Amino acid sequence: MITIISDDANQNIGQRIYKELCSKKIEVEYISISDADIKPCYSCGGCTYKTYGKCVVRDDGDKIYPKLISADVWLIVTPIMWGTYSYKTKRMVDKLCVIGDRHYSVVRGEIVKAMQGNIKKLYAVGIKDDCSTEEKSAFSKLVAENINIMNLSGGSFVVDSDVDDCDILKMAEEISK
Amino acid sequence: MKNVVIINLSPRKNGTSAMLAKMCKEYLLENEKNVETVDLYSHLEDMGTVLSLVDKADTIVMSGPCYIDHYPADTIYLLEQMSTHPEILHKQNLYGIIQGGMPYVHTHESGIRTLELFCQDCNINYKGAFVMGLGAMLNGQQLDKLINGKKVKKSYLAFLNNISNGEISPESLYKNVQIKMPTIVWMYLAKKMNNTINKELTEKGIDYLQPSPYWKM
Numbered sequence: 521m522i523t524i525i526s527d528d529a530n531q532n533i534g535q536r537i538y539k540e541l542c543s544k545k546i547e548v549e550y551i552s553i554s555d556a557d558i559k560p561c562y563s564c565g566g567c568t569y570k571t572y573g574k575c576v577v578r579d580d581g582d583k584i585y586p587k588l589i590s591a592d593v594w595l596i597v598t599p600i601m602w603g604t605y606s607y608k609t610k611r612m613v614d615k616l617c618v619i620g621d622r623h624y625s626v627v628r629g630e631i632v633k634a635m636q637g638n639i640k641k642l643y644a645v646g647i648k649d650d651c652s653t654e655e656k657s658a659f660s661k662l663v664a665e666n667i668n669i670m671n672l673s674g675g676s677f678v679v680d681s682d683v684d685d686c687d688i689l690k691m692a693e694e695i696s697k
Numbered sequence: 698m699k700n701v702v703i704i705n706l707s708p709r710k711n712g713t714s715a716m717l718a719k720m721c722k723e724y725l726l727e728n729e730k731n732v733e734t735v736d737l738y739s740h741l742e743d744m745g746t747v748l749s750l751v752d753k754a755d756t757i758v759m760s761g762p763c764y765i766d767h768y769p770a771d772t773i774y775l776l777e778q779m780s781t782h783p784e785i786l787h788k789q790n791l792y793g794i795i796q797g798g799m800p801y802v803h804t805h806e807s808g809i810r811t812l813e814l815f816c817q818d819c820n821i822n823y824k825g826a827f828v829m830g831l832g833a834m835l836n837g838q839q840l841d842k843l844i845n846g847k848k849v850k851k852s853y854l855a856f857l858n859n860i861s862n863g864e865i866s867p868e869s870l871y872k873n874v875q876i877k878m879p880t881i882v883w884m885y886l887a888k889k890m891n892n893t894i895n896k897e898l899t900e901k902g903i904d905y906l907q908p909s910p911y912w913k914m
Binding site: 561562568569572573574582586590602603605611616617619623624626654661662666668 | 707709712738741762765766770771773776799800804808815818883884886887891901903904905907909912914
């Protein structure tokens with residue numbers, strides 16, 4: 521299953537990829553976080569010592585993380601803010617450790633962590649009109665670091681908000697491989 | 698440069714980011730700067746105080762932890778708020794500090810890249826950063842407690858001197874003190890840390906093998 525987490529502010533690219541994947545009869549969950557209430561991670565340690573493996577704060581994370589832990593592929597769709605995710609997207613990312621494995625392993629000579637559940641791939645689509653080469657590179661590097669630290673595979677795309685249908689199709693094909 | 702604001706980007710007020718911010722404050726006070734410090738997470742509902750301090754400063758220092766390869770989410774919210782108030786951005790110098798649990802610098806550098814891109818976009822002078830691994834292990838303790846504490850401290854003080862003088866701080870300052878070890882040592886450390894985690898959880902009566910509660914929701 522592919523779970524799409526999309527910050528839909530001012531564009532519908534997440535929805536367009538979702539429709540493309542649905543048309544291929546692929547099982548897809550779509551979560552829009554534009555209006556979601558995801559509280560910040562306060563690094564309180566509650567997910568370790570009070571409610572093991574679960575955030576102590578009740579918010580829309582309760583709907584999001586179950587759909588992430590049961591997916592094989594995550595697709596993050598986000599506006600690019602100075603080479604990184606939108607703050608709403610990053611609030612979701614900050615709490616991914618609740619469905620992460622606490623243990624360490626060594627991959628390609630470096631210490632990494634891993635996720636629980638079925639997840640194998642992480643893709644991210646960053647949206648910004650006329651994005652500079654430097655900013656595209658910063659976003660791609662961030663996603664590559666996320667993929668590395670969670671011991672997954674995957675990749676990233678950077679597109680304008682009016683990306684054409686041909687590119688939507690290409691991204692859907694890559695994500696569903 | 699005379700007036701400095703140091704923003705603690707961590708939700709924790711006494712963690713490693715706050716310790717580095719405190720060292721920075723003390724160093725700059727000794728060098729006769731006016732220094733204000735502010736905890737970002739105390740002002741998420743109303744950024745007025747933080748934005749006003751940014752406006753009054755000629756140097757901004759941002760110190761924060763690395764949460765999954767970048768500063769915590771609300772750093773991005775702060776930058777958004779700053780960018781929507783161009784009247785408070787008047788070519789201040791900006792320095793970044795980021796520290797995280799992983800011992801490498803590449804896992805933390807994306808945060809710094811964002812500050813650099815933000816500065817290019819928003820009439821601020823990006824002057825460099827200090828990136829530090831193993832920060833989680835310190836948990837707010839002094840730099841001397843790090844495995845490579847002496848070297849890191851020396852390098853960090855050189856970075857603080859750059860801030861005090863308004864100079865560009867070179868990447869080599871933090872890159873040269875990064876710990877490099879053979880794979881077998883990392884494997885040993887990973888095993889040791891895993892054993893420590895399991896022991897601590899078991900002692901607290903927590904079954905670390907239990908399935909995630911999110912499976913049932």
